[in-house]
Amino acid sequence: MRARPQPLTKAFPVSLARQLSLLLLSIGMLSSLAANGAYSDIIDSFELTRSSQFVVQGKTFDDIESSFGTRIQSSSGLYDFHRGIDIDGTQGDNILAPTGGLFWEYREFSGGGHTVILQHDLNNTISYNGRNYDHYYTYYMHLFDDGGGGVAGTDDVISGWTPQVTTVSAGDLIGKMGNSGTPPGGGSYADHLHLELRFGARSSLEFQLANPGTTQHGFDPHLNPMLLFTPYTYASSGPGVYHQNAALSNQANAGSDINFDITYTNDDMPLLNEVTVSLEEIGSGSIVKTHTLDLNQRIGFDASSTATLDTADTSKPYFSPVTPSFTASDYKNELVVPGSWTSGFGDSDHRVNVTLKDLWENSETLSVTVVPEPRTYAIISSACLLGLILVRRRFSQPLTQTDRS
Numbered sequence: 001m002r003a004r005p006q007p008l009t010k011a012f013p014v015s016l017a018r019q020l021s022l023l024l025l026s027i028g029m030l031s032s033l034a035a036n037g038a039y040s041d042i043i044d045s046f047e048l049t050r051s052s053q054f055v056v057q058g059k060t061f062d063d064i065e066s067s068f069g070t071r072i073q074s075s076s077g078l079y080d081f082h083r084g085i086d087i088d089g090t091q092g093d094n095i096l097a098p099t100g101g102l103f104w105e106y107r108e109f110s111g112g113g114h115t116v117i118l119q120h121d122l123n124n125t126i127s128y129n130g131r132n133y134d135h136y137y138t139y140y141m142h143l144f145d146d147g148g149g150g151v152a153g154t155d156d157v158i159s160g161w162t163p164q165v166t167t168v169s170a171g172d173l174i175g176k177m178g179n180s181g182t183p184p185g186g187g188s189y190a191d192h193l194h195l196e197l198r199f200g201a202r203s204s205l206e207f208q209l210a211n212p213g214t215t216q217h218g219f220d221p222h223l224n225p226m227l228l229f230t231p232y233t234y235a236s237s238g239p240g241v242y243h244q245n246a247a248l249s250n251q252a253n254a255g256s257d258i259n260f261d262i263t264y265t266n267d268d269m270p271l272l273n274e275v276t277v278s279l280e281e282i283g284s285g286s287i288v289k290t291h292t293l294d295l296n297q298r299i300g301f302d303a304s305s306t307a308t309l310d311t312a313d314t315s316k317p318y319f320s321p322v323t324p325s326f327t328a329s330d331y332k333n334e335l336v337v338p339g340s341w342t343s344g345f346g347d348s349d350h351r352v353n354v355t356l357k358d359l360w361e362n363s364e365t366l367s368v369t370v371v372p373e374p375r376t377y378a379i380i381s382s383a384c385l386l387g388l389i390l391v392r393r394r395f396s397q398p399l400t401q402t403d404r405s
């Protein structure tokens with residue numbers, strides 16, 4: 001028996017969002033990572049430790065070339081679920097600790113190359129998947145290491161450091177940007193930093209699956225590393241307001257695909273975390289069906305392996321990313337509401353509601369009216385062609401821009 005969620009409204013209160021999350025939990029739609037219901041505890045903890053220290057000296061959020069979540073990987077041309085963020089730069093750029101922590105390890109991965117790992121204390125102990133966690137980890141990958149040669153490399157930066165003893169403070173130099181590691185399809189990366197945030201566990205999903213019984217946590221620990229940073233915007237509306245544009249690009253009748261562009265520009269930060277699509281019967285307000293895609297909690301994704309995580313389920317609303325071109329200015333992720341999902345609901349007026357939530361659970365709803373079949377009329381939209389999220393909750397401090405060159 002499936003309980004019916006309440007209709008989504010424009011002023012979608014967070015408390016209702018959490019009720020809906022609990023409802024979805026109760027009907028077993030969530031992955032194991034979300035099955036603990038502790039996401040609000042996690043963001044509450046990170047909210048207390050957000051940093052205004054960016055991770056690459058001389059760079060800003062403008063230099064993020066690939067965000068957390070679904071994308072077309074530029075090196076392979078394949079769809080994948082990117083479990084970190086990429087920051088563009090050049091070899092030798094200084095990598096700075098965004099927040100203080102313990103130097104955990106310096107090691108080399110075949111794919112990730114030379115990597116510095118830091119351990120950080122959570123603000124409070126969080127119960128997660130039946131275990132208590134006090135730490136999270138940050139990974140700095142593809143670093144430059146000249147093996148002791150004459151050029152300053154990460155090996156020189158960490159010379160004399162002792163794993164699990166040496167501590168670093170926010171802003172400390174912890175490595176040098178490079179292009180080490182090998183992409184899945186071979187070849188080499190462009191110079192960039194791949195930054196990961198792993199909550200509660202160091203072991204990746206891949207390692208856990210390949211080494212059951214050694215360090216089995218049972219979940220994919222990756223969260224969007226934008227949780228580390230204090231959000232800000234360059235927009236004229238001033239600091240403290242975060243913009244995430246979502247534009248309806250292809251209106252459609254019931255039974256046809258409906259596409260939304262979800263875009264971030266140089267004025268934005270890639271903070272989008274969750275999209276809930278619902279099909280509402282306009283007269284009664286009944287929600288006929290609903291589907292949620294949540295990047296951090298893997299809702300709507302199959303996180304049982306990286307192979308399934310890297311495969312889109314196109315039978316329900318899904319992200320259809322476009323190939324990035326190494327500039328954040330034209331990064332785009334498309335949300336597709338497949339025609340098969342709305343087909344058969346054209347006998348009375350229906351509305352597709354799309355609620356977007358950022359990492360911090362701020363939300364905004366767009367809605368589109370789906371025309372009854374037969375497809376005689378152009379779509380009647382109850383929303384503007386451009387939806388705009390103006391999020392004011394939680395964000396109060398602009399990033400200092402002293403590191404911008």
Ligand SMILES: [Zn+2]
Nearest residue numbers: 084085086194
């Ligand atoms: Zn990456």
